[in-house]
Amino acid sequence: MDGLQGNAVNQAKDTRSHINLFVILVASIAAVAGILFGFDTGVISGAILYIQREFQLSATLEGVVVSSVLIGALIGAALGGRFADYFGRRSLLIITAIVFFLSTLASAFVESIDTLILTRIFVGFAIGIASFTAPLYISEIAPPKYRGMLVSLNQLAITIGIMLAYVVDTIYSQHADAWRWMLGMGVVPAFILLVGMLFLPKSPRWLILRKRHLQAQKTLAKIRGTDDVNQEIESIKNSLSEKKSFKLLFKKWLRPALVIGLGLAFFQQCTGINTIIYYAPTIFKFAGFESNTVAILATSGVGLVNVLFTIIALPLIDRWGRRPLLLMGVTGMTLSLLILSIAFALDAQAVFLKWIALGSMVLYIACFAMSLGPIMWLIIAEIFPLEIRGLGSSIAVSASWAFNGIVALTFLILIEKMGSSGTFLLYGLLSVIGIFFVYKMVPETKGVSLEKIEENLRAGLPARELGKG
């Protein structure tokens, strides 16, 4: 059967290398989910100042308000996997947009801190589900040759969402109901996602999973812009050979996918990205930028660099491949973390420190945006077998939210206990391990069909070879 499947995959290659406007449009609309993600994780950095003032929050309660989205996202990502396989990726994104819209609206009108926390947990719940469903959906409609770029539109949307959050925070900072406006603006992307998703097709791979073959054929023909899709349909069908999906998780041959997914989630978060995204103004102040305004301006600069370098990365992911970008990017992140650590250790020369801090943070963000930023989401959406793609990717993505929460909660404590230099050294050392992890474990999946990756996984190939053509 493997041979047959391999044949089908080869013959299907031609029809799958086309990209058309329809696919780009579908991927772009699904990627609006990324804007919600970025907006809502970023917006709280400004809003919390006003919430704190209005409700006179203790430091602990302030931490709970900030991390309530992360807690909700962890729950959403953990529960959502089964929903994605059961309801389908498109329907789940529609439901998510509705939950997101309603809870965002509610969060802007609450009168007590308890209800604010509750509504933010719901917002997080929706983000958690959308965070893995959108890349999954895009990976299943994309032609292999352009899958990297199309799935990474989601990461581009995340970075744009973060930028928009910084802009909205600045615009409403003088408003009487500042935080209500800041949080409430999230309804705009939620509404766009909701309306947009209503017009998009269901994932043909999911339709085959639910045995709706005729509908799958029609949908795929529309997406590929040709009726000649039989080979691709056959190879997707062939990849559905086992029945008990949950049990697949414990199969030995699935282990490499779990190790790659969990490992990338760990290194994406534990090399400190969100200490910069959430705390950049604080770090800039540690480094000697005294005024709030300058610190916030420098933060917007970091947000902009994040967007720009994600745009640069998009075409390279399918041209250079995942591994070279990851290896170069994580090496650059390591260097900038080590420079940052040394700069903080030599704080006697404080004049230079702030510029070195700014320079190394910009380098760090640029390297992240070209490597672990987009590629973690991409590979997680690629490596799990169709039957448990929803469940598998939700496990890896929940782990990412859990690591995200741990880093966000421990960062300031680490700074207090180990100092800025020690803390960045720690992230730098984790990045060094990250380079080895990528080198040893991460496969090159550039241009390979999802069915071929699955075939390699089932054949027991080691992690690094899962993308063999």
Ligand code: BGC
């Ligand atoms: C990460 C987020 C991070 C963002 C920054 C995403 O890929 O998962 O935690 O805030 O990138 O661009």
